Amino acid sequence: MNSSIFVKSKDVFLDIVNAKDYIQLDRVSTIYQSLKDSIKKPLKMILLYGKPGTGKSMFLNKLHTDLSTTMDVYLYKTPILDESEFYKTLAQDIFSTKYSGELNFTQFMKIVAQKKNTTIPVVLLDEAQLYSENLMEKIRLLSDTRTVKFVITLHKTEKEDLIAKEHFQTRIWESIELENASSGELKIYIQKKLMKANCFDTANMFTNKAVNKIYKITQGNYRDTNKLLYTLFDVYVSYEESNQYSKIKTDQISTKLIEMAAIHTGLINA
Amino acid sequence: MLNIIELENRWLKYKIKSYLPYASIIISLLVILLISYSFIDKNSPDIKLTQELQTHPKNTIVVLKEKKVPQLKEKITPSQPILKQETKIIKLSPSLDFMKKMQNSVQPYYTHEHTNYNTFRTPVKVNVPKVEKVPKKKIVVQAPKVKVDSHRIKIKRQNTQNDIHEIIQRFKNNNNPALSLFVAKKYYELENYNQAYNYALITNKINKDIEVSWIIFAKSLVKLGKKNQAINTLKKYIKQSHSSSAQILVDEIQSGKFQ
Numbered sequence: 001m002n003s004s005i006f007v008k009s010k011d012v013f014l015d016i017v018n019a020k021d022y023i024q025l026d027r028v029s030t031i032y033q034s035l036k037d038s039i040k041k042p043l044k045m046i047l048l049y050g051k052p053g054t055g056k057s058m059f060l061n062k063l064h065t066d067l068s069t070t071m072d073v074y075l076y077k078t079p080i081l082d083e084s085e086f087y088k089t090l091a092q093d094i095f096s097t098k099y100s101g102e103l104n105f106t107q108f109m110k111i112v113a114q115k116k117n118t119t120i121p122v123v124l125l126d127e128a129q130l131y132s133e134n135l136m137e138k139i140r141l142l143s144d145t146r147t148v149k150f151v152i153t154l155h156k157t158e159k160e161d162l163i164a165k166e167h168f169q170t171r172i173w174e175s176i177e178l179e180n181a182s183s184g185e186l187k188i189y190i191q192k193k194l195m196k197a198n199c200f201d202t203a204n205m206f207t208n209k210a211v212n213k214i215y216k217i218t219q220g221n222y223r224d225t226n227k228l229l230y231t232l233f234d235v236y237v238s239y240e241e242s243n244q245y246s247k248i249k250t251d252q253i254s255t256k257l258i259e260m261a262a263i264h265t266g267l268i269n270a
Numbered sequence: 271m272l273n274i275i276e277l278e279n280r281w282l283k284y285k286i287k288s289y290l291p292y293a294s295i296i297i298s299l300l301v302i303l304l305i306s307y308s309f310i311d312k313n314s315p316d317i318k319l320t321q322e323l324q325t326h327p328k329n330t331i332v333v334l335k336e337k338k339v340p341q342l343k344e345k346i347t348p349s350q351p352i353l354k355q356e357t358k359i360i361k362l363s364p365s366l367d368f369m370k371k372m373q374n375s376v377q378p379y380y381t382h383e384h385t386n387y388n389t390f391r392t393p394v395k396v397n398v399p400k401v402e403k404v405p406k407k408k409i410v411v412q413a414p415k416v417k418v419d420s421h422r423i424k425i426k427r428q429n430t431q432n433d434i435h436e437i438i439q440r441f442k443n444n445n446n447p448a449l450s451l452f453v454a455k456k457y458y459e460l461e462n463y464n465q466a467y468n469y470a471l472i473t474n475k476i477n478k479d480i481e482v483s484w485i486i487f488a489k490s491l492v493k494l495g496k497k498n499q500a501i502n503t504l505k506k507y508i509k510q511s512h513s514s515s516a517q518i519l520v521d522e523i524q525s526g527k528f529q
Contacts, residue, residue, distance in 0.1 A: 231272075238272040260281045264272065270284035 006240060009202040010233035012193055013226045017057045017077070019065035023192045025185050028055065031176055035063065038174040039071075039122055039151065044143040046151040050178030053223030056153040059178065060124045063151070072121035079130040086135060094121045094148065105138050112147050120149050128152035180220035187211040189222070190229065202233070210253035217262045224267060231261035431460075447476040447483070454486045463493040481513050488516075492523055 038046050048056055057077065064075040074093050080086040087108035091097040095115040099107075125131070131139070143150050156177075181189055187206060194203035218224035235257050239248050248254055262268040434456050441449035454469035470487035473480055484507045491500035504520045507513060522528040 234272055235274070235277070238274050241271050242274055244274065256281065259284065260277045263280050263284055264277055268284060270280045270287070 005199055005201055006233050006236040008197060009194055009199045010230055010237060012197045012199060013230040013233070015223060015226050015230070017061050019058075019061040021193070021196075022058055022062045023189050023196075025181070025188060027185065028178075031178065032059065032062065035059065035151075035174075035176055036066070038176075039063075039067065039149070041174075042146070043174060044146065044149065045140075046149075047175040048151060048153045048178065049156050049175065051156055051180065051221070053221040054178040054180055055222050056178055057126050058222075060126050060151070060153060064124055067122065072119055073124065074121060075124040075126070077126050079125065079127050081130065081132070081135075083132075083135050083138070090123070090148075094123070105141075109142075109145070112142070112145065120147065122149045122151060125150060125152045129154050181222065181225075182220060183212055183215040186215050186218075186220050186225060190214075190225070205251070205253045207252050210255060210258060213255045213258050217258070217267050227265050228258070228261055228267060231265045232258055235261050235264070434460075445476065447473045447480060450476065451480060451483050451486070454483065454490075458486055458490060458493075461493075463490045466490040467494065479511070481511065481515055484511075484513070484516060485519055488519060488523070489528070492528060497523060 035046065035048070048059060050056055060075060060077075064073050067073045072094070074090075076089075080089055084102045084104065087103040087105065088099050091099055091103065091108060091111050095111055097111050097115070099111075125139075128136070139150060139152075142148055187208070190206055190211065191203045194200070214225060214228060218228055232253070236248070239245055248257065259268060263270040434453055437449050437453055437456075440446075441453065450469050450473040454466050454473060457463070457469060458466035466486055467490035470483045470490060473483035474487060477483075484504065488500040488504045491497070491503065501520055501523055504516045504523075508516050508520065519528065
């Protein structure tokens, strides 16, 4: 087996949110399609929630990539915590209005009223749990004007807090939960990801036993899986480079090496 | 590049750590098994002992019996086999003694008496000295022989006036001449010559061929002072039976040897 395959496979699992790396899984595809359909509806706000590493950011990325050709979609991967800065950024991106100095909510609403777009722009806010409560109130008021549509992603716990607030509950039209992958889905996810990068040999190395082991460690969390598999292939590369290649099995993924990778990444406390 | 050696060591520690609970469970199970086994092992001899204790008495009884019987044989063989004695005792030894006594007292040269008493009940009369001797031997030899002794004690007890009445009762029930003859002999022995005469006569009426009944009849007559009647009766019997015993008795009465 060519040693470069392990290096290549390792790079596949780099924790980078890229719409190109999006893996179509049956269940996830269904959710994605329903999200896409929801955006087309005249709703004010869509909530996307789930545990960390369940693919919320990837979802938003994919959505942004797919919709950007047909709609005005604006993705904010990192939250803009300063309120004035938030309004200024939106004014510049959506309404092409550069504003110098402080911009408050009232001034921003004037801009919105002046420049009404023919199509309603969609703002995708990732990690919305980081926004202040005050700013979230403003976002709600902004969505009430129906001039801007919001899709926000939240961690599950924050979502629960948010939903507890009645005014948010009434305004959320659609809420979609993302979950960890099952063992079967995880195998498809890993193999599809490798095959997408033409790493067929390593893709075939993942037996059910190895996948079950990975699932046991990561609980099907995509981010943890990516992290683990990146380290796993790093271990393989290390064996290769230290001329101890004969010590490891290359026909299938060794559970020993999975455990070693898990120990190194901290997924297993050794 | 990762430090593979360090990672392998960490993995090894992790594996040992992960197997520790299982290992500790297995070890504790083994320890429990060993303890329970040793506990059972300790208890099992007790059980065996109790079992032995339970069974041992039975066994010892058997053994004693088995052991003592040969002892008995060993002890008795020089003089007389005990089994033969027992059979004698059960069958006719008391009555034989009684007959011998009778022979001594009535006519010393009677030889066929015991054959007539074969049908008699065993617990009639036991020679007291003999009864005492046999138990002595048996007590020394074997515990179960006590039972035999108890039988003998019964035999001894039956040698009373009440027993004669019991036999008379039995005679009334089955009209057996052997029983009436026995009663006649018994009364003669007890010097109740009237009753001895009566029962000898009753026996003769049932069966005239019993020699002993004629002799008891004649002897009772002599004792009652009817010497001539006795001689006449015997002579009549001698004519019929040609009995030598009767002839001897006639000679003794006539010569005055028997009074």
